[in-house]
Amino acid sequence: MSRELAKIYNPGEVEDRIYAFWLKGGYFHAEPDSKKKPYTIVIPPPNITGQLHLGHAMDETLQDILIRWRRMQGYSALWVPGTDHASIATEAKIVEAMHKEGLTKEQIGREEFLKRAWAWKDKFGGRIEQQLRKLGVSCDWDRERFTLDEGCSKAVREVFCRMYEKGLIYRGERIVNWCPHCKTTISDAEVEFEEKDGSFWHLRYPFKDGSGYLELATTRPETMLGDTAVAVHPEDERYKGMVGKTLILPLVGREIPVVADEYVERDFGTGVVKITPAHDPNDFEVGRRHHLDVINVMNDDGSINENGGKYAGMSGLDARKQIVKELDEQGFLVSIEPIKHNVGTCYRCGSTIEPRVSKQWFVKMEPLAKPAIKAVRDKDVQFIPDRMEKIYFNWMENIKDWCISRQLWWGHRIPAWYCPDCGEMTVSRTDLDTCPKCGGHHLQQDPDTLDTWFSSALWPFSVLGWPDKTKELEYYYPTNTLVTAYDIIFFWVARMIFSGIEQMGEVPFDTVFFHGLVRDNQGRKMSKSLGNGIDPLEVIDNYGADALRFTLITGISPGNDSRYSDERVQASRNFANKIWNASRFILMNIEDKDVPDALPKMLSMEDKWILDAFNKLACEINDNLEKFEFGIAAQKLHDFLWDQFCDWYIEIAKIRLNGSDEAAAQQVRQVLVWVMSRTLALLHPFMPYITEEIWQTLPHTGEALVTAPYPLYDEKLDFTEDAAKMETIMAAVRGVRNRRSEMNVEPSRKTTLHIASAKAETFLAGEEIFKRLAFATGIEVAPSFALDGAVTIVTPDAKIYIQMDELVDKEAEKKRLTKELETAQKGYQNAQAKLANEKFMSKAPEKVVEGVRANAQKLKEHIELIQSSLDALK
Incomplete structure (x- = not known):
């Protein structure tokens, strides 16, 4: 057994060596074991295009704490790692690389493009997995999965076919969210709304019979090219006599009817709304109710198509400018009203989303949402914090059918084949080359791929081997805890819940722990535009993975954002150094001594005090982790080690260690080793590297701390009276x-x-x-x-x-205190003068004013303390 630690803790020297030791020992691997309880976490799969950021680091640290804790408690603890193929992001990177070669997707074809995509995945896809290892995560790397691997692909196709056969998946024309830059649909959950400057263009639409016009307003005048009606509310007295009349669409000349529909808000604007069924989801529903034509006027890139007449070929913005100009020239433009409004943008590229009608594949959500809502209401799935339920219910109770087809090549291709000979469409679990209806051999597979979230929604069971009945699926499903940020409730959490219930007949996990976002020290979201992003790998290089991990979880609470600062990570580094130095002290005092890993028979009052404090700590840490109180647990561990053990017990221990009574010295050595080794075990899930390194140098039982028993409360160590x-x-x-x-x-x-x-x-x-x-x-x-x-x-x-x-020396002390009192009084008077100055109070920033107030209060308390000391010298 080695009993040496370097004089100074160097994480760079320790961490890679310790991680290699864990991997060699196979300590992260889990197998179904009837003698153990299962505990399962599936990692929220990061994109293969991604790099580790602080949000990932927090998410994986929290999961690692839970897995290491349960593993040490004796569970068969499985943490399945993996990555997501990230359709849009990955395809964009490959297209960008091809663009530098002067190539396009269409030039090289689908097969060659996919070869490039897989080569890119092989080269760069493992980057984030290696970065996660640097963080110290104890995933079962033997079971690593990828959403496009053979097993996950089999699961995706099986789910698609099952849902299609049940009528839960259908193909039809509906309004979708179209990104003209990515040239694909995206789901409602992937649309991010930004407040932007815009305008209301107030327009006149004249009646065909020359009896006047109706005035309406629009924020997208270019879509008027696809108008097929104008709507008013059926109970609006102003327009009752106009319903059924015909209008002439300005610039286009198309005859369109006035219809009555309750969708129209009578009190908003003029109470008249243009209806463009092909370019607005609400208008689409109005069009269906009134059997209106659906005229799509937009190409895939957002430009105007042939249905736009003379504006065809123009970009959407250029068409808008020209249309507004001509409306004004021809007397149809009444006014332009500047406004601020929320505009939907693509979550990937930031482009403005264009609602447009398109034939796509959809999942029928209402029958899937109902049991998923019930599962959360009945606490079959518990949300922590439970306030997240409100967000979940609001989305699920108002959910629309999910558009799952994407106009991309990288992803799970939709398993539907079309026969040009007889018009038959066939959905199949296996690839087809013969039409099952007419026997023709000209089948063409649907070119679209599935939304990335379709495959990741199956993650909790697909990674365990479903649809095959594997021993892992039987033992580890349903999983236990999902750890994720609150911002993907819609993207992922909800979809996993309804997918698990639909395919497995039970929920995919019993608990969802939502953590907040990691913000900068000013509370701002980290972003490239602000330049305030932090690279976790740089932090690890400078301070060590343990310091980063401890910083990210100290002070956090469920569902709330936290702030990162260098000062906080430096404090965590100092904590690691404190533990290291305390351990070196213990090792120096047990050198050449036979110190068993056991408590002595005789215990002093201070021994019983530290053992009682440790015992209570073990009870509280386990309780905190059961309740997902990570921040509280971390602070308790810090306070026990720094204050009670290092600053008190070790200092008291020096009395016996430096004394002449060898039996008493041996007694305290055993207590020091026993408490330190088991406190390292308590701390291990939080700071795994330094705890394993130190534990290996101390007398211990077992081969690795990572699999050592996690300390529990022990009645024998209840020394309340002595404590x-x-x-x-x-x-x-x-x-x-x-x-x-x-x-x-x-x-x-x-x-x-x-x-x-x-x-x-x-x-x-x-x-x-x-x-x-x-x-x-x-x-x-x-x-x-x-x-x-x-x-x-x-x-x-x-x-x-x-x-x-x-x-x-009374006289000397009086002089010193009197001088100190005069300085404090002068500072207090200056602060009070500023606070009494109306000019200062009205012009100074609030932070400055608060600073002066706080300083004045501190000086006042200091003056009282000095005066108290002077009084004591009289």
Whole structure:
């Protein structure tokens, strides 16, 4: 067993070596085991195009904490890793690379394009997986999956066919969200709305019979080329006599009817709405109710098509400008009203989304949404925090059919074949070359691929081997915990729930833990445009993975955003150094000693205190993790190690370690080793590298901390009474040290402590502690003391007296305090003057004013403290 640690902790030297040790030992691998309980997490698969960012780092750290904790608790803990093929993003990167070669998709064809795509995946797709390893995640890499691998592809095709056969998937013409840049549909959940400057163009549409016109307004005048009606509310008295009349569409000359429909809001604008069924989802429904023509006037790239007449070939923006110009020239433009409105944009490229009618594949959502809503209402799936349920219900209860076809080549191709000979369409689990209806051999497969989220919705069961009945699927499904950011409730969480219920007959997981976003130290979202992004790998290089992990989880709470700063990660690095130095101290004191990994038979009061504190900590950490209180657990571990163990117990331990009683020294060595090794076990899921490295140097049982038992509460270690006695002594020591600090007494000036208390036995038992930590030459304990000119410290259990003359030179101290008082009073007066200055208060930023207020309060408290010290010297 090695008992050496380097003088200074160097994460770069430790982390790669420890990770290789874990992999070689196969400690991350899980197998179905009837003797163990299963615990399963499936990783939210990052895109193969992605690079590790702080959001990933937080997400994976939280999952790793849970998996390591459950593994140490004895569960068969499976964490399935994997990546998503990311249709739009990946295809865009490959198209961009081809563009530099002067090539297009169409020039090289689908087969050659897919060869390039797979080559790109092989070259770059594993990048984020390697980055995750740097973070220390303990995924079962033997079971790594990819949404386009053979098994996942089989599952996708099976689900598509099953749902098609049940009537849950259909093909039809409906309004879709079209990205003219990516040239594909995207789902409602992938449309991001941005507030932009725009206009309301108020227009006149004249009646055919010359009896006047109707006035309406639009934010997209170019879509008027596809208008097929104008609508008013059926109960709007202003327009009752006009319903059924015919209008002439300006510039186009097409005759269009006035229809009555309850969709129209009477109190909005003029109460008249142009109806463009091919380019607005609401207009599309109005058109279906009134059997209106559907005229698509837009090409795939957003330009105007042949249905736009003389405007054909123009970009949407150019057509808008020309149409507005001609409307004005011909007297149809009434006014232009500037507005701010929310505009749908593509979540991938940021282009403005164009609603347009298109023949696509859809999933019928209503029958799927109902059981998924019930599962969350009945707590079959528990959301943490539960306020996320409101977002989920709002979306699911108002859900529209899901457009799942994408006009891309990289992805799961839709398993539908069309026969040009007889017009038959066939959906099949296997590739077809013969038409099942007419026997023809001219079949053409649908060129579209499925929405990426279609395959990732199957992730909790497809990665376990479904549709095959594998032992992994039987043992590990349903999974236990999904950890994810709150911003993909629609994208992924909801779709996994309804997919799991539909295909497996039960929910895919029992708990969803939603964490917040990681923002910068000003609370801003990290973005390229702001230049405030943080590269986790740079942080790991500078401070170590453990420091980054601990920073990301300290202070977090479910569903709430957190802030990152260098100062916080430096504090975490300092915590790691504190643990390292404490461990080196222990190792130096057990060198050449036979120290078993067991507690001694005899325990002192301070031993029982630290064991009782550790025991309570073990109970609380397990309870915190059961409740997903990661931030609270991290803070408790920090406080125990830094304050109770390092600053108190180790300092007290030095009394026996440096003493002449070898039995007492051996006793404290065993306690030091026992508490440190098991506290490292408690901390291991949070900071795995440093804890494994140190644990290996200490006396221990087992071959690796990663699989060591996770500490639990033990009734045998309940030393409440002894711990209370120790806390009494500690309160007295703190009081003495604080008072000496206030009076600037040097540690070298020692004195006798006179302690008035009814708990004489307790204080006398701690005499050596007072000598070492309270700078005492000795203590005297009695029910009361009558001492003139003594400094008094009051604690809940005692009054402690120190003779003033033994501590300070009164006259010199009075001079020092008087000077300090004058400086503080001057600063306080200046602050008060600023706060009384109306000009300053009205013009200074609120932060500056608050700073002055806070400074004034601090100075006031400081003045009171100095005055108290001066009074004590009289």
